[in-house]
Amino acid sequence: MSRIVMKFGGTSVADLDRIRIVADRVKREVDAGNQVAVVVSAMSGTTDQLVNWVEEASPLHDAREYDTVVSSGEQVTAGLLALTLQNKGVSARSWLGWQVPMKTNTVHGSARIEDIDTTEMQKRLDDDVVCVMAGFQGISSDNRITTLGRGGSDTSAVALAAALKADRCDIYTDVEGVYTTDPRIVSAARKLDKVTYEEMLEMASLGAKVLQTRSVAMAMNHGVRVQVLSSFTDTPGTLVVDEEEIVEKQVVSGIAYAKNEAKITLVGVENTPGIAGKIFGPLADDNVNVDMIIQNISEDGKKTDLTFTVPEGDIEKSTEILQKSGHVRYAKLMADKDVVKISVIGVGMRSHAGVAARMFETLAEKGINIQVISTSEIKISVLIAAEYTELAVRALHTVFGLDSDQA
Amino acid sequence: MSRIVMKFGGTSVADLDRIRIVADRVKREVDAGNQVAVVVSAMSGTTDQLVNWVEEASPLHDAREYDTVVSSGEQVTAGLLALTLQNKGVSARSWLGWQVPMKTNTVHGSARIEDIDTTEMQKRLDDDVVCVMAGFQGISSDNRITTLGRGGSDTSAVALAAALKADRCDIYTDVEGVYTTDPRIVSAARKLDKVTYEEMLEMASLGAKVLQTRSVAMAMNHGVRVQVLSSFTDTPGTLVVDEEEIVEKQVVSGIAYAKNEAKITLVGVENTPGIAGKIFGPLADDNVNVDMIIQNISEDGKKTDLTFTVPEGDIEKSTEILQKSGHVRYAKLMADKDVVKISVIGVGMRSHAGVAARMFETLAEKGINIQVISTSEIKISVLIAAEYTELAVRALHTVFGLDSDQA
Incomplete structure (x- = not known):
């Protein structure tokens, strides 16, 4: 006997037939x-409808009321799934975030x-009752409903699996698992078994939309075995596990690729101590998440060019902040949204040199100019012109032996 | 300064414009x-949609899950109204049944x-915060959401007004108040000031759909001054008050008229002691609400004919129960849905004789046959063939001086 947490996304519970x-x-x-x-x-579409209503009712909305309205969507599906299970002879009951309670x-x-x-809930599980929990929601210390942010139901599921010490957390979605890359771009993309x-974590934060980043971090921290699989087919999905479980x-x-990046270049910045803080401090204060950063120092060391990326949606806000900020002097500000x-990504990089060189060579062979580079222990990211997205992804997919016929 | 509870029904909050x-x-x-x-x-239509989903998910549904799903509708409007008020510069917050808590x-x-x-809530009211409560819902001792039955938001409002010792409870609806009779049948119907x-209470339970019966009983018990008025016009409504407040x-x-009645006649029932219990006991056990009852005893006293009314929706169930029940012997069972x-109704009847006689005479003059009669201190009800509904209501409205030109 195992204890399992199963999570179903909006498309999986879109209507009563799917439920x-x-x-x-x-x-x-x-x-x-x-x-x-x-x-x-x-149900898919419900949250969007509720969010639209909230925004129409009050453009600068009170987040507490937002949560009250928007959390109602999961409440409905939790009740409907409990009822549908009962109708099939399965003991079941629903739990809302505040009933568990899921404290946030x-x-x-x-x-x-x-x-x-x-x-x-443990008592009910021991009595063979299926516990259906509304995802995405919790309760704060002041007795009000909270929500965990878009895609938060993944996090709800992993957190519940950790709390229940579940043997597995199955995340049912509309894709069959985690792929070597986006199958819409590379037809030879392969589904990963593990x-x-x-x-x-890198894939999630770098643009793969299969799992919410926070849910992966939580799974890693609590050692929750997560499986990503399709609710529309019966094929096995992808298991997200500890490195030790993967033999080869x-x-x-x-x-991975992320199109929602934008590049800002400040040309001719005065190179004084603390200049980086003066540039990035005000951006951080306004919740702009700066990602890749490179700095080139001029020959005489007095001027520097700074290039960095911000989320595409924050580009106007960022340029405004930099233009207003009187502390930073620069000759020119250039913004570019047409980047990707x-x-x-791969844990094998830790023990295998030459991945970066091979990546750069491959892109060079295709005539693709690299604008910014950033690396971590298990990933190398480059910023290139958006028009080369497909070309670059396909070339890298092939050169690193990921195409399905080579598997 | 007064303390007021305002209640808005589904048509009054049907969309964001109305909110x-x-x-x-x-x-x-x-x-x-x-x-x-x-x-x-x-929002009007929402509850019906949710109820349909529940019934489709599980025809014999678990009432606890029904309540979980269906209560979400009020949750949405409570949040949206709080947001809309905030957007107009009015401090406001929403309260769900379990947050108040409204214990049931x-x-x-x-x-x-x-x-x-x-x-x-009192604290917030003292801080000039508008408290928007989701109607129709509460929380049970086992921490689950309960609902109060269709139209239960009226009861929520009156109960809240009683608990807050409010000076008035204004029930906004899609009619302008309480009328002497249904204006769709009698164009000369008048709106009552008080x-x-x-x-x-009699009007509500006899078919007038303005207020839920339970809410009126609760208002009476707690002395809550209720006003029924339209959310679409600015005319004063009808005040529901204590008898002493009405001078003339x-x-x-x-x-009032109620079309959802059905008549059952048992002919030639053996007239033995306890026979009424044998007939009505099994009906009560199955939650059939028997209303008017008459009994005629045959000349020799050995046989009796019994006529009574049940809700139209329960007619099949009732005849089945009576046919199955082996304890009761009768010659013939007749069922008739075409009755009204x-x-x-009037408190003045207490001190004014002759109302019944005048009612019967009026109906007789119009050639309308009375099938069953029942009376209480302040009302006389008769069962007649449904086809005479309009004729009877109009004639009685005129003869008792209720037509607007006679007012």
């Missing part, structure tokens, strides 16, 4: 003798989970 | 220096309010 399919999947796990907790998102901090709209009291937490490590396990960040 | 109109009305009361608590229903018993789907803890709790009492203040109950 019935979900119930069948849950029933199969119950019939196999497993204890099952289920985490559900809102008071940062409404993107709250962090602080504690989950699973006492009641991927490490670290790789998944690929040097590179995936190529391409990343090569 | 803005509601917010303007609330703001007007706030600007006049009043402390305001607001109770809202779900555990009879899910038609729970009764047991206690409302308004400590927190009506007593007792009359309102009408003998008859309203004519017409009622004449």
Whole structure:
């Protein structure tokens, strides 16, 4: 007997027919003798509708009321799935965030989970009741509903799996697992059987939309075995596990790309001590998340050129902040939205030299100019012109042996 | 300064435009220096949609999950109204049933309010915060959401007004107040300025759909001054008050009709002691609400004919129960759905004789045959063939001096 947490996203519970399919999947796990907790998102489209209403009602909305309105979507699916399970003869009950309780901090709209009291739920699981929990929501210390941010139901599921010490956390979604790269760009993309937490974390934060970054970090911290799989097919998905579980490590396990980056270059900045703080401090104060940074110092050492990337949506805000800020003197500010960040990811890089060189050579062969480079222990990212996205991803996918016919 | 509870039904909060109109009305009361608590229903149509989903998910549904799903509608409007008020510069926050808490018993789907803890809400009201409460919902002792039954938001509002010792409870709806009878049938129907709790109670339970019966009973018990008025016009509504507040009492203040009645006649029942219990016991056990009853005893006293009414929706169930029940012997069972109950209501009847006689004469003059009669201190009801509904209501409205030109 295993204890399993199953999580179903919005497309998997889009209507009653799909909820019935979900119930069948849950029933199969119950019939196999497993204890099952289920985490559900809102029916697809519902959250968008609710968010639109909130924004129309009050453009500068109170995040506490936002959470009250928006969390209702998961409440509906939790109840409907419990009912559908009961109708199939499976004992089930729903749990809202405040009923568990799933305690969070008071940062409404993107709250962090602080504690989950699973006492009641454990009792029900021991009585073979399927516990259906509304994802995405919690309760703050001041007794108000909080939400965990878009895609937060993944985090709800992993947190619940950790609290329940579940043997597995199955994340059902509309893709069949984690791929070596986006199959819409590279038809030879392969589904990975296993991927490490670290790789998944990089992939999630670098643009792969399969799992929410926070949920992967939480899974890694608590050692929750996560499986990503499709709710529409019966093929096995991708297991996200500890590095030790992967016997034969690929040097590179995936190529990710992120189009929502923008590049800002400050030309001719006075090179004085503390200049970086003067530039990036005000951006951080306004919640602009600066990612890649490079600095070139002029021959005489008195001037420097600074290039960095920010989220595309923050480009206007960022240029405004830099133009207003009287502390920083520069000759020229250039902003470019037509860039893409391409990343090569793999835990094997730790023990295998030459990945960066091979990446740069490959791009050079295709005539692609690298604008910015950043690296970590298990990934290399480069910023290039957006028009080369497909060309670069396909070339790297082939050169690192990821194409399916080479597998 | 007064403390007011304002309640808005589903048509009044049907979309964001209407919610803005509601917010303007609330703001007007706030600007006049009043402390305001607001109770809202779900957007019209939402509850029906949610109920349909529940019934489709599980025909024999778990009432606890029904309540979880269906209560989400009021949650959305409470948040949206709070946001809309904030956007107009009015301090406001939403309260869900479990947050107040509005404690109820555990009879899910038609729970009764047991206690409302308004400590927190009183504090906010004293700080000039508009408290927007989701109607129709509460929380049971086992920490689950309960609902109060269809139209339960009226009851939520009156209960809150009683708990807050509010000076008035304004029920905004899509009609302008309480009428002497249905204006769709009698164009000369008049809006009443005032009506007593007792009359309102009879009208509500006899088919007038303005207020939920339970909410009127609660208002009467707690002496809550209720005003029924339209959220679409600015005309004053009808005040539901204690009898003493009405100086000049009408003998008859309203004519009600209820079409959802059905008549069952058992012919040739053996007239033995305890026979009534044998007939009505099994019906009560199956929650069939028997209303009017008459019994005629045959000349020799050995046989009796029994006629009674049940809700139209329960007619098949009732005949089945009576046919199955082996304890009762009768010659023939006749069922008739084409009946209507017409009622004449007025506290003035207590001190004014001859109302019944005048009612029967009027119907006789129009050639309408009375099938069953039942009376209480302040109302007389008769069962007649449904085809005479309009004729009877109009004739009685005129004869009791209710037509607007006679007012």
